[in-house]
Amino acid sequence: MKRIGLIQILQESNCFNPVLTVQADYENFGVGTGSEMLAKYGEVGEIGGFMEGLKKWPEAVEPVGVLRLQAWSGGPAAPSTKAWFLEMLTEQLGQAGRLDGLLIALHGAMMGADEPDLDGWLLEEIRGLAGPDLPIVASLDLHAYVTDRMTRCATALVVYLTFPHMDQRETGMRAASVLRRILSGARPVSSLVRLPMITGGELQSTFVPPLATIFQKLEEAEGRNEVLSAAILMTQAYLDVPQLGWSVLIVTDNRSDIGNRLAEELATLCWPIREQLVMKFLEAPACLDRALACAGQPVVIADGADATNSGGGGDSIHMLNEMVGRHIPGGALTIMVDPQAVSHANEAGAGGAFVFAVGGKRDNVFSKPLKISGTVKSLHPKAGYVLTGHGGNNLKIDMGRAAVVQMADVTLLLVEKPGPGSTPLMYRCVGLEPKDFKVVIVKSPAGFRAEFGPFAADIILSDCPGCASTRFSSLPYRRINRPLWPLDQIDDWRAVDWIKNF
Ligand SMILES: [Zn+2]
Numbered sequence: 001m002k003r004i005g006l007i008q009i010l011q012e013s014n015c016f017n018p019v020l021t022v023q024a025d026y027e028n029f030g031v032g033t034g035s036e037m038l039a040k041y042g043e044v045g046e047i048g049g050f051m052e053g054l055k056k057w058p059e060a061v062e063p064v065g066v067l068r069l070q071a072w073s074g075g076p077a078a079p080s081t082k083a084w085f086l087e088m089l090t091e092q093l094g095q096a097g098r099l100d101g102l103l104i105a106l107h108g109a110m111m112g113a114d115e116p117d118l119d120g121w122l123l124e125e126i127r128g129l130a131g132p133d134l135p136i137v138a139s140l141d142l143h144a145y146v147t148d149r150m151t152r153c154a155t156a157l158v159v160y161l162t163f164p165h166m167d168q169r170e171t172g173m174r175a176a177s178v179l180r181r182i183l184s185g186a187r188p189v190s191s192l193v194r195l196p197m198i199t200g201g202e203l204q205s206t207f208v209p210p211l212a213t214i215f216q217k218l219e220e221a222e223g224r225n226e227v228l229s230a231a232i233l234m235t236q237a238y239l240d241v242p243q244l245g246w247s248v249l250i251v252t253d254n255r256s257d258i259g260n261r262l263a264e265e266l267a268t269l270c271w272p273i274r275e276q277l278v279m280k281f282l283e284a285p286a287c288l289d290r291a292l293a294c295a296g297q298p299v300v301i302a303d304g305a306d307a308t309n310s311g312g313g314g315d316s317i318h319m320l321n322e323m324v325g326r327h328i329p330g331g332a333l334t335i336m337v338d339p340q341a342v343s344h345a346n347e348a349g350a351g352g353a354f355v356f357a358v359g360g361k362r363d364n365v366f367s368k369p370l371k372i373s374g375t376v377k378s379l380h381p382k383a384g385y386v387l388t389g390h391g392g393n394n395l396k397i398d399m400g401r402a403a404v405v406q407m408a409d410v411t412l413l414l415v416e417k418p419g420p421g422s423t424p425l426m427y428r429c430v431g432l433e434p435k436d437f438k439v440v441i442v443k444s445p446a447g448f449r450a451e452f453g454p455f456a457a458d459i460i461l462s463d464c465p466g467c468a469s470t471r472f473s474s475l476p477y478r479r480i481n482r483p484l485w486p487l488d489q490i491d492d493w494r495a496v497d498w499i500k501n502f
Pocket residue numbers: 141142143165
């Protein structure tokens with residue numbers, strides 16, 4: 001019987017977030033090893049897809065739990081976290097015994113403080129431990145930054161086909177199917193074409209034009225017999241790394257001629273739509289003006305620059321500062337990650353006065369703490385829920401303790417740990433219903449539309465400072481290759497030196 005090892009090591013990093021991601025952030029999401037990993041996480045995200053995909057193989061397969069480590073998006077991994085990954089991998093792969101293949105769920109945009117390509121490093125280490133011949137298929141988010149090391153060390157890469165990301169499970173199933181083809185003799189060859197462009201997430205939906213049309217062609221490409229997987233990687237922009245930009249990856253069964261041609265064709269379709277992906281933003285006062293002029297509720301204001309989904313700190317003070325100074329009939333609801341403020345609220349007690357400088361402690365580059373005065377409305381020993389939809393599938397979320405503070409028209413939910421900023425569950429888990437408010441803040445550039453879209457009276461994108469801002473010129477890039485659109489004007493992308501010489 002074939003024994004297939006399953007691994008998930010997943011985080012999306014934002015290198016402009018000064019808070020490093022540490023072991024405790026992974027432990028917060030639950031560490032899984034061996035058979036316990038399958039018992040606890042066998043239905044979660046891509047792992048659930050791996051398991052379902054393996055069941056479709058014509059022969060009996062034994063799924064072997066190896067290691068599951070996941071943390072919510074945030075700053076780069078601390079060097080000690082990277083060392084811990086290797087220690088856990090070495091130990092758990094050693095205990096897994098003989099394997100016929102590995103399925104690995106990665107994000108693809110994970111950075112270390114001392115390693116810009118942490119996913120490539122992981123694949124290289126796993127390749128070293130597993131030996132040169134073991135088939136390794138890794139799944140990636142379509143915001144991955146694919147490096148040569150990743151394509152070299154994995155046998156094949158399989159990537160999400162949707163944004164908002166609704167196909168984590170399906171991607172796991174596709175990866176299992178590609179592994180089956182490899183074990184049956186397919187010889188994967190990767191064709192990668194890079195584009196010198198970065199874009200914000202706001203208009204990257206693959207469900208509407210112009211991307212829907214291109215992603216339809218992408219799926220047709222993956223449907224071809226010679227193709228094992230096909231991907232357009234829109235690559236999240238908060239990585240200060242060489243060769244940052246969109247890319248197209250086609251993995252064929254030893255048909256690089258077809259792979260190169262398809263990658264080139266798809267890249268050619270992506271380049272001209274870049275201007276259509278530039279969003280018009282409103283500064284904080286204008287966001288509130290427009291929200292208050294709207295007849296219905298709730299009006300959702302997205303603070304994408306502080307998006308916890310994009311690795312932001314989740315403790316920006318800019319929109320809060322604007323709201324506390326305004327009269328907002330119907331009230332406003334917002335969220336902030338600030339463990340010290342949660343402790344302070346607990347000391348004050350429910351009903352107690354809350355005078356404290358909140359926020360600006362995690363992302364202390366783009367925000368400074370803001371002193372507010374209010375009342376502690378409620379305290380919650382645990383703010384948690386299970387996420388299925390954009391950002392997770394059966395994914396357990398734990399934001400730690402929570403406190404709700406009321407300041408005139410503004411209701412502020414304080415939590416200890418970051419979680420998705422895109423789901424109404426972040427509020428509902430402590431009994432706050434977004435529909436009951438005139439204005440609701442989300443910490444997500446686009447993914448929030450999946451769940452807030454159906455009931456939002458209006459959606460407004462704010463232009464506030466933050467480490468996940470789409471105003472790329474505000475970010476301190478140093479290592480990216482230039483020219484890179486939109487930081488630089490580019491007339492002919494094929495003539496760009498770092499693309500030509502790639
Ligand atoms: Zn993504």
